[in-house]
Amino acid sequence: xxxxxxxxxGGTGPEGRGLATRxxxxxxxxxxxxxxxxxxxxxxxxxxxxxGGAVKGGRNLxxxxxxxxxxxxxxxxxxxxxxxxxxxIGERIVxxxxxPMQFKEGRPSMTATQTGSAAEDVQILLPQAQVVGAFQTLxxxxxxxxxxxxxxxxxxxxxxxxxxxxxxxxAELIGLRGVNAGPLSNSHYVEGITALLVSVNRIHRKxxxxxxxxx
Amino acid sequence: xxxxxxxxxGGTGPEGRGLATRxxxxxxxxxxxxxxxxxxxxxxxxxxxxxGGAVKGGRNLxxxxxxxxxxxxxxxxxxxxxxxxxxxIGERIVxxxxxPMQFKEGRPSMTATQTGSAAEDVQILLPQAQVVGAFQTLxxxxxxxxxxxxxxxxxxxxxxxxxxxxxxxxAELIGLRGVNAGPLSNSHYVEGITALLVSVNRIHRKxxxxxxxxx
Numbered sequence: 001x002x003x004x005x006x007x008x009x010g011g012t013g014p015e016g017r018g019l020a021t022r023x024x025x026x027x028x029x030x031x032x033x034x035x036x037x038x039x040x041x042x043x044x045x046x047x048x049x050x051x052g053g054a055v056k057g058g059r060n061l062x063x064x065x066x067x068x069x070x071x072x073x074x075x076x077x078x079x080x081x082x083x084x085x086x087x088x089i090g091e092r093i094v095x096x097x098x099x100p101m102q103f104k105e106g107r108p109s110m111t112a113t114q115t116g117s118a119a120e121d122v123q124i125l126l127p128q129a130q131v132v133g134a135f136q137t138l139x140x141x142x143x144x145x146x147x148x149x150x151x152x153x154x155x156x157x158x159x160x161x162x163x164x165x166x167x168x169x170x171a172e173l174i175g176l177r178g179v180n181a182g183p184l185s186n187s188h189y190v191e192g193i194t195a196l197l198v199s200v201n202r203i204h205r206k207x208x209x210x211x212x213x214x215x
Numbered sequence: 216x217x218x219x220x221x222x223x224x225g226g227t228g229p230e231g232r233g234l235a236t237r238x239x240x241x242x243x244x245x246x247x248x249x250x251x252x253x254x255x256x257x258x259x260x261x262x263x264x265x266x267g268g269a270v271k272g273g274r275n276l277x278x279x280x281x282x283x284x285x286x287x288x289x290x291x292x293x294x295x296x297x298x299x300x301x302x303x304i305g306e307r308i309v310x311x312x313x314x315p316m317q318f319k320e321g322r323p324s325m326t327a328t329q330t331g332s333a334a335e336d337v338q339i340l341l342p343q344a345q346v347v348g349a350f351q352t353l354x355x356x357x358x359x360x361x362x363x364x365x366x367x368x369x370x371x372x373x374x375x376x377x378x379x380x381x382x383x384x385x386a387e388l389i390g391l392r393g394v395n396a397g398p399l400s401n402s403h404y405v406e407g408i409t410a411l412l413v414s415v416n417r418i419h420r421k422x423x424x425x426x427x428x429x430x
Contacts, residue, residue, distance in 0.1 A: 107398075139429065151428040155411075182414040183322075189404075189411035196370075196404035197427070199397040206430045212415060213366040214354065214423040 006170075007031045007066030009081065010073030012043040012057075015097060018143025019070060019135065022174040024053025025146055031056050033063025035081075051146065064088040068095065068166070070135070075100035075111055075118050082125045093163045094129040095170075096122045096187070097136050099194040108198040110191065119157065119187035130163035132156060133187030134171070134178070136194045139207035152209025154178045155193075157186040179212050221385075222246045222281025224296065225288030227258040227272075230312060233358025234285060234350065237389040239268025240361055246271050248278025250296075266361065279303040283310065283381070285350070290315035290326055290333050297340045308378045309344040310385075311337045311402070312351050314409040323413040325406065334372065334402035345378035347371060348402030349386070349393070351409045354422035367424025369393045370408075372401040394427050 006023050008016045011032035020030045024047060032047065034040030037059045044057020056062075063069065064085045069092050073081050078098070082089075098118035100111040114121045119133030134156045142148045154171035156178050158164040168178025181190065197208050221238045223231045226247035235245045239262060247262065249255035252274045259272020271277075278284065279300045284307050288296050293313070297304075313333035315326040329336045334348030349371045357363045369386035371393050373379040383393025396405065412423050 142429075179415065180418055181411060182418055186411055186414055189407040192404040192407045193411075196396060196401055196408075199401055200394065200427060200430070203395055203397055204430050208427050208429040211426045211428050212412070212423050213426050214357075215415070215419050215421045 005029045005031065005066040006068050006070060007033060007063030008070045008072055009033045009060045009063050009085070010071065010077070011063060012039050013072060014140035014144060016072035017043060017047055018138070018140045019072065019097070020047045020055055021051055021144050021146055022150070024048070024051040024055045026173040027053070028173070029054040031058060031063045031066050033058060033060035035060060060085060061088060068093045068170070070095045070097060071122065072097050074098070075113070078118065078121060079125060082122065086126055089126055089129050091128050091130065093166060094122060094126055094131050095135060095167055096131060096133050098122070099136050099191045101195055101198070108195050110195050116185060117187040117191050119184055119191070123184060130158070130160035131184060132158040132160065132163050132167045133184060133190055134167045136190055137197060137210050139209055142207055150175055151211070152176065153211050155181045155190045155210070155212070157181050157184050157190060159184045179215065220244045220246065220281040221283050221285060222248060222278030223285045223287055224248045224275045224278050224300070225286065225292070226278060227254050228287060229355035229359060231287035232258060232262055233353070233355045234287065235262045235270055236266055236359050236361055237365070239263070239266040239270045241388040242268070243388070244269040246273060246278045246281050248273060248275035250275060275300060276303060283308045283385070285310045285312060286337060287312050289313070290328070293333065293336060294340060297337065301341055304341055304344050306343050306345065308381060309337060309341055309346050310350060310382055311346060311348050313337070314351050314406045316410055316413070323410050325410050331400060332402040332406050334399055334406070338399060345373070345375035346399060347373040347375065347378050347382045348399060348405055349382050351405055352412060352425050354424060357422055365390055366426070367391065368426050370396045370405045370425070370427070372396050372399050372405060374399045394430065
């Protein structure tokens, strides 16, 4: 594992702050990116204060300078956010945690994507990047609370095997098992699991995750 | 739990025999149905011999007389199999274990359905029945081997709450937890999980299942 810096694009929301919290506590440097530099800096300060870790904040372009880039933006903002970052991101490993979901009368359902999954859409928008779908099924609130022992697997899908391996090691750094689940196109099913878990959470009033058994 | 008889439509394949094995060992009567009466009778005799349980075989129409009906037919045969059984099935609880999957160059992917999931298609074909999507994510070979301790959850989706509860109790009878995962339309995601697990199984050379954590 050669990775020292994690950049989180759209990192000021619950998912981005949650992942930043865990990676900072694992000893990695984290750059939280935002559309507005002030919000990024503020979120970085807050997560640094909670974790005592090396967390900075800035613009999304600052986060894109990190060794590994994580996307925690809403699906709707994908194109507008990524196009200006394409040159900076280059061939970096890019982790899509995005779930293209909408709520109709309170019921979650998937939004149609260009390719079948948000992760594959990211690969289209960043053709040089090593895109990996992962971390979609983790509960944001549990990530953000360092006192909570995380549960569940990180299901990893990518067409770039070495990038998939690095992401599985990242998962292990925060105490979770990474499971190689094949090509990037399988992200379609993983993103669907998240929509299912949102239903399960509403029914059972819990924040749930998923684990693959028998392996 | 008032259920004593389980009928399995298309029950002579691995999934049907596997479920029959587990339910017979749990003390339920099982009727294994087939398109041809001879194959049904033979499969029934074989499962009865392995389990020492009350397993009979016959035609699919015989299986449709049971209190709860389980479908383990391929998606492609759905309409032709169910239409002649509609009157007999009536308002019974019908469990769809069906995953609409195809293999292209060895890679699994989902087949397009009429409604979004095989389970919802079953509800269209059997409008009076209480359709429940469940048991899709269990490994058939492990079901059929009574020496193997089953793992993983039975994720239960239905628009008929009392039917969903009965199916969760059925799951518990064979040592598994049933998890209420909301409306029948959520079967779309559960069927997708099975396609994902088929990929995971190929990569890791294991028979895997899925468990919801945090609940």
